[in-house]
Amino acid sequence: MMERVLDSIKGKAEQAEIFEVSTQIAPVYFEANRLKQIQSKESTSVALRIFKDSKVGFAFGSGVDDVETLIAMAVETAPFGPSANFEFPSSSDYPDVAVFDSEIPVITMEQMVELGSQLIARVTEHTPELLCDVEVIKGVSSVHLVNSQGGEARWDRSLFSINLEGVLTRGTDMLFVGDSDSSCRFFTDIDILASRIITQLELAKSKAAISTKQLPIIFTPRGVAGVLLAPLMLAFSGKAVLEGTSWLKDKLGERVFDSKLTIWDDATLPYRPGSCPCDGEGTPSQRIPLVAKGEVANFLYDLQTAALAGKKSTGSGRRSGGRPPAPNLSTVVIEEGKDRFEAMVKDMKEGLIVEQLMGAEQGNLLNGDFSGNVLLGYEVTNGSIVGRVKDTMVSGNVYQVLKEIIGVGNKARWVDGIFLVPHLYCPLLSVVTRT
Amino acid sequence: MREQFTDILSKCSADYVEIRFEQNQTTQINYRGGKLEEVGRAYSSGGNIRALVKGGWGFVCFNSVDKLDDYVELAVKQAKLACGEGFTLTSKEPVVDIVEVPVKDNAADTPLVKKKQLFDEYNDIMLTSPQIQDSRIGYRDVNRKVIFANSEGSYIEQDKPDLTLRVTAIARGNGEIQQAGLSLGSVGDFSVIENLHDEVKEVARRAAALLHAPQVKGGEYTVILDPILAGVFAHEAFGHLSEADFVYQNEPLRQVMVLGKRFGGKHLNIVDDATIPGLRGSYRYDDEGMPATKTYLIHEGILVGRLHSRETAARMGEKPTGNARAINYLFPPIVRMTNTFIESGSTSFEEMLGEIKDGVYVRDWYGGTTSLEMFTFSAGEAYMIRNGKLAELLRPVVLTGNVFVTLSNIDAIGNDLGMNQGGGCGKGGQSPLPVSNGSPHIRIHHCVIGGR
Numbered sequence: 013m014m015e016r017v018l019d020s021i022k023g024k025a026e027q028a029e030i031f032e033v034s035t036q037i038a039p040v041y042f043e044a045n046r047l048k049q050i051q052s053k054e055s056t057s058v059a060l061r062i063f064k065d066s067k068v069g070f071a072f073g074s075g076v077d078d079v080e081t082l083i084a085m086a087v088e089t090a091p092f093g094p095s096a097n098f099e100f101p102s103s104s105d106y107p108d109v110a111v112f113d114s115e116i117p118v119i120t121m122e123q124m125v126e127l128g129s130q131l132i133a134r135v136t137e138h139t140p141e142l143l144c145d146v147e148v149i150k151g152v153s154s155v156h157l158v159n160s161q162g163g164e165a166r167w168d169r170s171l172f173s174i175n176l177e178g179v180l181t182r183g184t185d186m187l188f189v190g191d192s193d194s195s196c197r198f199f200t201d202i203d204i205l206a207s208r209i210i211t212q213l214e215l216a217k218s219k220a221a222i223s224t225k226q227l228p229i230i231f232t233p234r235g236v237a238g239v240l241l242a243p244l245m246l247a248f249s250g251k252a253v254l255e256g257t258s259w260l261k262d263k264l265g266e267r268v269f270d271s272k273l274t275i276w277d278d279a280t281l282p283y284r285p286g287s288c289p290c291d292g293e294g295t296p297s298q299r300i301p302l303v304a305k306g307e308v309a310n311f312l313y314d315l316q317t318a319a320l321a322g323k324k325s326t327g328s329g330r331r332s333g334g335r336p337p338a339p340n341l342s343t344v345v346i347e348e349g350k351d352r353f354e355a356m357v358k359d360m361k362e363g364l365i366v367e368q369l370m371g372a373e374q375g376n377l378l379n380g381d382f383s384g385n386v387l388l389g390y391e392v393t394n395g396s397i398v399g400r401v402k403d404t405m406v407s408g409n410v411y412q413v414l415k416e417i418i419g420v421g422n423k424a425r426w427v428d429g430i431f432l433v434p435h436l437y438c439p440l441l442s443v444v445t446r447t
Numbered sequence: 448m449r450e451q452f453t454d455i456l457s458k459c460s461a462d463y464v465e466i467r468f469e470q471n472q473t474t475q476i477n478y479r480g481g482k483l484e485e486v487g488r489a490y491s492s493g494g495n496i497r498a499l500v501k502g503g504w505g506f507v508c509f510n511s512v513d514k515l516d517d518y519v520e521l522a523v524k525q526a527k528l529a530c531g532e533g534f535t536l537t538s539k540e541p542v543v544d545i546v547e548v549p550v551k552d553n554a555a556d557t558p559l560v561k562k563k564q565l566f567d568e569y570n571d572i573m574l575t576s577p578q579i580q581d582s583r584i585g586y587r588d589v590n591r592k593v594i595f596a597n598s599e600g601s602y603i604e605q606d607k608p609d610l611t612l613r614v615t616a617i618a619r620g621n622g623e624i625q626q627a628g629l630s631l632g633s634v635g636d637f638s639v640i641e642n643l644h645d646e647v648k649e650v651a652r653r654a655a656a657l658l659h660a661p662q663v664k665g666g667e668y669t670v671i672l673d674p675i676l677a678g679v680f681a682h683e684a685f686g687h688l689s690e691a692d693f694v695y696q697n698e699p700l701r702q703v704m705v706l707g708k709r710f711g712g713k714h715l716n717i718v719d720d721a722t723i724p725g726l727r728g729s730y731r732y733d734d735e736g737m738p739a740t741k742t743y744l745i746h747e748g749i750l751v752g753r754l755h756s757r758e759t760a761a762r763m764g765e766k767p768t769g770n771a772r773a774i775n776y777l778f779p780p781i782v783r784m785t786n787t788f789i790e791s792g793s794t795s796f797e798e799m800l801g802e803i804k805d806g807v808y809v810r811d812w813y814g815g816t817t818s819l820e821m822f823t824f825s826a827g828e829a830y831m832i833r834n835g836k837l838a839e840l841l842r843p844v845v846l847t848g849n850v851f852v853t854l855s856n857i858d859a860i861g862n863d864l865g866m867n868q869g870g871g872c873g874k875g876g877q878s879p880l881p882v883s884n885g886s887p888h889i890r891i892h893h894c895v896i897g898g899r
Contacts, residue, residue, distance in 0.1 A: 044697065049525075049779070050506070050529050054509050076491065076510075085490070088559065094483065094485070183703065186818065188818055251479070251480065259624055335485065370816055371816050374823065378624040379623060383844075405847050405895050407899070446893070
């Protein structure tokens with residue numbers, strides 16, 4: 013199809029780029045501890061970007077083979093599009109980034125059902141009343157990028173993931189636990205996943221009462237990913253910096269964060285779901301330091317934003333939802349520190365451990381503000397975890413919270429397959445509870 | 448296509464099979480960084496087959512109908528592997544219907560040049576306002592045509608046009624960034640988003656004003672919610688809990704959600720109604736081919752109903768309500784809301800306000816979510832209330848509560864019902880689904896607000 017599009021567009025546009033993906037996904041779903049549904053999804057999509065009269069036109073087609081309509085749509089949008097201020101890259105030489113496991117296409121439905129059943133059995137052995145929704149997913153996709161400047165990239169990727177969400181209901185009291193693992197490689201070891209969930213159930217067994225005040229907080233790796241990274245990562249988009257809507261816009265090279273904090277974006281890590289040899293417009297993947305010992309080190313750029321900002325693309329042009337590429341993350345890594353989680357807890361006289369904060373992403377993220385209800389969190393008194401906290405709201409600002417942190421955990425773990433983060437022990441945040 | 452579908456469905460070896468096939472055309476326009484950043488057109492076509500065997504479902508989706516026989520075979524095989532404890536779908540007369548939705552000023556037929564001109568005007572208004580650093584406009588219209596056929600003999604074609612607009616002004620000053628926004632939507636009618644110049648100007652003014660607004664002190668407050676935010680509250684705090692798929696297999700929750708139980712005062716009525724013409728959550732048939740209904744969830748403070756798919760209705764022994772919806776062919780239908788609202792009461796806004804010594808007035812939505820028991824939702828705009836009068840503007844706030852407590856803490860319901868058509872709902876990875884929410888002003892006691 014790609015050759016046909018490139019041929020047909022000759023004479024209608026100055027430059028053209030085609031990005032084609034075909035995907036096969038097979039999820040297996042368990043609902044309330046029972047196998048419920050098995051799915052198989054095939055889809056193909058093609059995105060066409062053209063330069064016509066020095067303007068960018070864009071069209072996206074899914075499940076259709078009609079080249080003429082696709083071209084006509086791109087041509088129709090071009091007069092209204094942004095200026096074509098860059099060139100499509102002519103390279104075809106990319107780093108070798110392993111993102112395909114040939115075992116994944118041959119995994120059977122029965123194997124996936126078996127893994128899901130085992131996980132549920134392990135967790136419900138600990139808490140029989142727990143109702144688990146589990147999804148086991150395997151997926152394979154082929155990506156092919158070609159442009160009129162001679163650039164070409166092609167790669168296959170695979171994905172395997174297991175996700176468990178459990179609810180324990182007693183009267184009107186509901187406890188939500190859960191975790192997930194994902195990788196480009198097939199895995200059958202569910203012990204770590206099961207033990208994480210069992211730990212959550214153990215810690216939440218008794219209820220603790222907390223009062224409204226300023227308290228120190230340990231964010232678990234899931235807490236860090238869910239609460240702190242969303243506002244923080246928005247600010248590293250070169251686009252937000254260019255527009256002036258990034259809180260970090262004038263702060264390149266400045267020490268904005270605690271010097272214990274080092275963060276990078278890395279699309280070259282083998283077998284991570286966020287990795288790839290090049291981004292969605294053919295710029296090679298690389299490891300990009302974002303925060304180096306507390307200093308703002310880099311922002312993320314795609315081709316168009318880089319051209320406007322007088323920078324080079326960092327290979328961060330990501331595509332999603334049938335839209336043109338925009339600067340975005342691949343895999344975020346926060347460097348491990350020196351502090352053991354147990355030592356952090358021991359250090360706390362009174363405080364909270366936050367695993368999940370519901371609604372945290374609904375605040376004014378551009379300003380770094382977050383505020384959410386503790387969906388899963390525990391109270392610490394005199395160095396010991398005493399139980400689960402409920403009906404409690406935690407609020408803060410990510411730039412204030414990370415300016416001076418007390419400790420960085422010495423064990424980072426993968427969250428949602430794309431964040432490798434340790435525990436972060438943060439000073440006083442506002443905690444409000446129902447009286 | 449009808450013959451091909453009917454032919455395949457007639458020879459399936461499963462308890463139930465359905466085919467959904469759709470064609471979508473989308474136009475997307477985005478402004479960022481002071482200018483039009485992206486115009487895109489998209490089209491897609493594809494479908495799926497869902498098969499049921501003894502309570503287990505198989506689901507296969509595809510782009511081309513060439514190998515339909517193979518897909519059906521795979522879906523039935525999957526369903527057989529997933530089968531277990533069965534249930535019997537309530538028998539249903541087959542429906543054959545073709546539904547066209549008349550649109551007054553169809554966005555799909557509106558030329559790009561006209562759309563761009565309107566958004567250029569809105570964008571200029573924001574960018575020329577004091578202290579505005581950036582503006583964002585996100586516009587999307589979709590023309591969706593869905594064909595549905597099932598093994599019971601139903602065959603339905605439906606148009607599902609939809610349109611959304613989100614306008615955001617971003618102000619910057621004193622090392623702070625603040626934003627204010629406006630969300631609108633319609634059933635594909637472009638005229639709904641025209642002539643909003645005054646509203647857009649107000650959005651920019653509000654974003655700048657927030658730079659100087661204080662942050663509320665966190666704590667428990669008596670709050671008044673405007674119709675937009677109260678609609679989000681109805682959706683998040685109670686609507687999701689009324690979705691039977693959250694309840695039907697959770698025995699303790701079933702005990703809590705027993706029909707006939709009191710949840711609020713006599714003045715409280717909450718409804719989900721897919722039959723109101725012209726609202727984004729409305730339709731004639733859901734994605735299982737069931738006719739749309741109006742369902743009272745709470746009537747005079749008492750739980751009287753919930754939202755069902757055919758499966759949850761069968762498993763709970765209740766009447767189907769036609770609430771199974773899917774955002775597109777890549778997903779199976781699941782239990783969803785449509786147009787959810789609190790019915791009007793009799794208190795005026797001034798009366799509500801007059802009785803509050805120290806409280807917060809919250810307006811407009813920013814987001815909302817629920818864990819069923821707990822909900823949070825964030826207001827785009829907030830003011831202190833002191834001695835019965837609106838006082839200073841506050842930074843946007845996030846409110847939270849426990850649904851089982853909060854509904855009975857509603858002590859006043861206004862007489863000014865308004866429906867909001869902006870936004871969409873997310874559940875089970877399916878987002879955004881067109882819905883609308885509404886309410887009159889409501890007053891709630893002991894609402895927790897996060898803050899400094």
